[in-house]
Amino acid sequence: MSRRLVRTPEPPYLAVIFTSVRSEDEAGYLEVAGEMERLAAEQDGYLDHEVTRNRDGMGITISYWRDEEAISAWRANAKHRLARKLGNERWYDEYEMRIARVERAYSGPRTLED
């Protein structure tokens, strides 16, 4: 976890929003999650990601990608496919995946109200 927000380029780009509720099965989760973060970062078209999780197990992970081709290639990655299979079988009570096109963005704090 990091207090720094990520930097993304000027829109448009894509955001993969993964909201989830973790199960109580901890075995292997942190190792695989860490490996997937490292592996995703090596993919062509990966921009960055952010993740937060409440103490009750609800979390939001957002990864940012250049285009649909980058997302498709990452989905086809064999290690990523195995990790998703394990996630479906063991690690999540519930999740929702949303693929969204970021149309505009701005940073703050800003001195003036817009």
Add this chain to the structure above:
Amino acid sequence: MSRRLVRTPEPPYLAVIFTSVRSEDEAGYLEVAGEMERLAAEQDGYLDHEVTRNRDGMGITISYWRDEEAISAWRANAKHRLARKLGNERWYDEYEMRIARVERAYSGPRTLED
């Protein structure tokens, strides 16, 4: 905070992704954040929202909206404008706002690998 994920309609709809790092100024924050959640939920075109925050103060809030008109009307709300002003002046060390169009979505866990 809730372990339940929200339910959104079939895409397309809009997601306002607010990633932030909280300041150490706690005064008024929780009250105003709660009031804004209640007030947003009353707006025409509001769909739902999800929020998670790490113990170090980094958080992600995503609100879902029917269309741009709904987002614009909420931005113009006087109480919301005041809350944003206070947020800019006091409550956030850093934030990024992204407006994104959700193009597709699916729920899990799923039994079969896709």
